Amino acid sequence: VQELLQFEMNKDFIERFQIALNTRDDAFIKQVLEDVKPADISALLYEFNTEESKYVIDLLEVETKAAIINDLDPDIRKNFIKNFTNEEIIDIIDVLASDDAVDILNELKTKVREEVLAGLDEEWKAHIIDLLRYDEDVAGGLMAKEILKANVNWTVIQCIAEIRKQAENVAKVYSVYVVDDKDILLGRVSLKRLILSEDNTRIEDIYDKDVISVQTYFSDLEVAEIMRKYDLESVPVLNVQGQLLGRITIDDIVDVITEQAEEDRQIMAGISESVEEDDSVWRLSRARLPWLIIGIFGGLLSARFIGLFEGDLLRVTAIAFFIPLIQATGGNVGIQSSSIVVQTLASPGLIDESMWKRLMKVFVVALLNGLVLSLLVFGFNLLLGGDFTLSVVVSVALFSVVVIASFIGTLTPLILNSFGFNPALASGPFITTINDLLGLAIYFFTIHLLLWN
């Protein structure tokens, strides 16, 4: 059962490995890595410096080497690959699937990329160049050209002969796509079906016409949503004529979903670039400072704004006591509202209501929440012996803040989305800063209106 267990990377192992590296104990390195999966070797390499990692990788077979490089974090890979000669890169590109090869080529400097392309054999080069023109975040950029394809007029035995020819290039075979003479996708036939059919059965009689496909221009998130909804493990990619160009497999989509979730989380937390805890202090600070500084300017603006009401504060100091309450509630309500909209935007088609209906609903929920919260605060303020008039003012202001923050929170992601920005931005420090200022404005405006009349 030993082979079935996952590789466990622990401190002892890393220390032993480091010693082997220092003494250039190639035999040891090769032996311990023999049964380790490329994804685990990639993780292991993060523990060593570039030169050491390169040394380890060079001891391995080219297929393993390529798989490890393919598994590296793109940011790290981009720097790591600078240590490879063009010939080494060509060898790696040669054994990768076309979608992975394109990802790596896209990370190279233009000059290196051109040199590497020139070193590939003609057919492979044409394949790759065909894929290079797509953006990374559309179906065309995610697809691999390696697919099993059968003509609808073939028999099962012809189809199996073709699989024998093609299969070497296709790592994961889920089904064979069925096309007509013009390469137009007609359907698919599962390997299970092929195995269970007689040799001279015609593909025409056994293929499944009911196949979901995507177009090259579909966004990665659209593809993810389609594959998730219909539980697909792979989806064929067509051009506008309906011709079969390639396929996208679910493992790439799992990466898309995971990265999107991580990006949304970072945006909501006000972190401006993708960072991890083990990044450098400098990089961590750089990712965090921009939104903190924006927050600081919001705070300084608040300070100036409150300064305008210094006279009011001098008359009733207690006004200052409720600044945090107003501000925190505005922030919380805004983030709640925006995150509900962001979620709707993430699964399109769920909502078919008109804008007017949606806003009416936001309004009703806001009224309800605002009422509950302001009554609660009013009760507590009176209970704790607060001034009656000030208690009224605080509750009225709180109520207004809840309603207005709900609208800002609802509209901001919709507006951001319509301009092509990630709507999750609206759940981050952005909305908090705006709501902070707005909350203060409402509070002091209410004071002016109610307290001195």
Next chain:
Amino acid sequence: VQELLQFEMNKDFIERFQIALNTRDDAFIKQVLEDVKPADISALLYEFNTEESKYVIDLLEVETKAAIINDLDPDIRKNFIKNFTNEEIIDIIDVLASDDAVDILNELKTKVREEVLAGLDEEWKAHIIDLLRYDEDVAGGLMAKEILKANVNWTVIQCIAEIRKQAENVAKVYSVYVVDDKDILLGRVSLKRLILSEDNTRIEDIYDKDVISVQTYFSDLEVAEIMRKYDLESVPVLNVQGQLLGRITIDDIVDVITEQAEEDRQIMAGISESVEEDDSVWRLSRARLPWLIIGIFGGLLSARFIGLFEGDLLRVTAIAFFIPLIQATGGNVGIQSSSIVVQTLASPGLIDESMWKRLMKVFVVALLNGLVLSLLVFGFNLLLGGDFTLSVVVSVALFSVVVIASFIGTLTPLILNSFGFNPALASGPFITTINDLLGLAIYFFTIHLLLWN
């Protein structure tokens, strides 16, 4: 190409469908739904009431019916299924895969569940009961028992005969698992390999020993991480003896990842139960009020706290101006820190640093951020003609808030995680409320220390 297009649900269609429903136009309903995928019918049913949905579903074949019910949102399904008789539920359970059947059984009331179980045939019932004992969020609860299994001593032709027998029950076949006489998993053989091998080749000679498996007790997130890391489309589930019990397919894991991301986002936004924009006003409010109320109590506590310093505010009103700045920065820094830790916790194994080293790094980043921000604020305050002493006080307080909020933000998710709570809680209103109070305390303490000495 018509069949390749996705079903598009638009307002016109829904209106036409509603008319057909009102007039009980069964022929129309059956005809328009004929080529529509179950996932799309599920989405369509959300537009109609329970009685109408039940009417539509009853017009369809039992396989489609089962697939639609399987695709429904669990919360909605739980209520919807109350309208089914036990016999209807039995028919549905009979055609589902075991993992999906168990999900639905788990949503039934105990009495109904027992009655339904009693109506299943013995073998199927034993299968199901075997799965019912696992929690939903562990590998055992995610696995389906339908797998293709071959004995290592068989030949290819024997294996294909067995596939013929078993295949009917297994929807998606990726590979055949190879076991010994005691059902211990030895490896797997891909369908591609089977197709390309001679009939009398022994499985022993062609199977791949290198297969990654999980144990029944692995958490859903662990399984997701393993499948993501190794790009698996399915993973076998073993008991502690190494016997093969079932498999988990990637479509279920995509759901796990998507739901986890959604849950994290809701927690970060301070929404206490899973809601969507088209939920009822009552449900939306109920999901939002708990954290808002906690925030309100935080705000009221802040008010009491500031009240203790009324004397200070009377002497220097400008103290009040900087409350929002201190508070917003504390909140932002706390959320940033916690979300970075949450991310590390989500991909275990990435960090091998000791706690001490991690905290040192947090400290250095906090010092750097704190320094930049407090100098910035100091400069601006002087530039805008602020009082020198107060400017010093504000900057010192700000610096302290950044450092302390960094630590709170880092430690809270670690503590929550070690007690088995979702660490994402620490990126929500929780950390903001704590940091608000802490920020105020630091600010007024600094004032007391510096301003009056």
